[in-house]
Amino acid sequence: MFLSQDKGALSIRVNTHNYQAFVAQVKQLWKNMSPNEHFEYSFMDEDFDAAYRSEQRTGKLFLSFTTLAVIIACLGLFSLAAYAAEQRNKEIGIRKILGAGVSTIVAMLSKDFIKLVFISIIIATPLAWLMMNKWLQGYAYRQNIQWWMLLSAGAGALVIAIVTISSQSFKAARSNPVDSLRSE
Structure with missing residues (x-):
């Protein structure tokens, strides 16, 4: 996992079968770390x-x-x-x-x-x-x-x-x- 300098992107390498639960967990962490930023994700x-x-x-x-x-x-x-x-x-x-x-x-x-x-x-x-x-x-x-x-x-x-x-x-x-x- 690393935070990129361009466009405020965060890249995460995932090795799991339950993507929805993982995305929900990352979204919650994102809101805790940066509550003013909108959370968007793509694979x-x-x-x-x-x-x-x-x-x-x-x-x-x-x-x-x-x-x-x-x-x-x-x-x-x-x-x-x-x-x-x-x-x-x-x-x-x-x-x-x-x-x-x-x-x-x-x-x-x-x-x-x-x-x-x-x-x-x-x-x-x-x-x-x-x-x-x-x-x-x-x-x-x-x-x-x-x-x-x-x-x-x-x-x-x-x-x-x-x-x-x-x-x-x-x-x-x-x-x-x-x-x-x-x-x-």
């Missing part, structure tokens, strides 16, 4: 919970908007892959007639998109590190950002892009080349 765990509740809400909000942004980005990437496959429909048909396999065609269609994802990872990684580092400076006890966290985020983005693109690429690679070349 430190509740104070910490209130202090970090806004951070938890912000985290949930960011998670919701991040999920929505990833879904919208996947839809855009899917439509771009469909458009690229449609634009190269005759090229794919000719390549299949000349003996190209499904894996070759999928790699050909996915290569340009994967390059763009790598470029975006290279641009976003330092920016994310700077922003996270600045955000973490506001905490007394903070965790440093490890390199593997940024690497796993980039790998996750790459996997999401590959899964999104591959469905459209496989569809284009498995199509009948006669259908795409019939109009010629």
